[in-house]
Amino acid sequence: MCMQNVILSNNAASLGMMYFIESTCIVSISGFSEFTTNIGSIFAYNSNVTIDGNATFINSSPSSTNRTTYSEGGVITAFQSEIILKGLCNYKHNFAESGGAVYATESQVYISGNATLSHNTAEKNGGAIFLYQSELKCQDNGKLLLLGNVAGEKGGAIHAISSSIKTTFNILADFNEYARIISQIIFTENHAIKGGAVSL
Secondary structure, eight states, X not given: OEEESOEEESOBOTTOSEEEESOEEEEEXXXXXXXXXXXXXXXXXXXXXXXXXXXXXXOOOTTSOSBXXXXXXXXXXXXXXXXXXXXXXXXESOEESBOSSEEEESOEEEEOSEEEEESOEESXXXXXXXXXXXXXXXXXXXXXXXXXXXXXXXXXXXXXXXXXXXXXXXXXXXXXXXXXXXXXXEEESOBOSBOSSEEO
């Protein structure tokens, strides 16, 4: 699926505006693409979904946000799936009961580009990201900035149950010089009752 210069606003679906079940899909987003005030943005079950390009999932109004009817994952809800975020991704001011931006169960979430999850809110756990028996990994020089996310209970930025959070550190040889490639996860000004940045 390819999208270029797309604005999707005020859409609703009980299981995802973009719905993937037992599929492999590359969602290529280029140019200026913005997804605003949608109910149920991306739902993946037993799928491989790559979001490649520049995408912004946003709603600056706290009264109507990218709110899911199934209460988990303001932008992405993944079950037994692999989600790869490439390019420039901005998820901000989204809302869910758990996982204000991303909710993953028995899934892998890979950051291979620059992702910013900011000012997302979870009523319960995982202001930005909720992981259950899942893996979150920054790889291939990926960077994840978690800024100003809030959870009502645990994990202002990330709440992880039986899950792993990893970054990669590679040393590549180039003309007899060594260049380091470091993937990063940066936590800034996240808040929760327990685990302002991360709750495990």
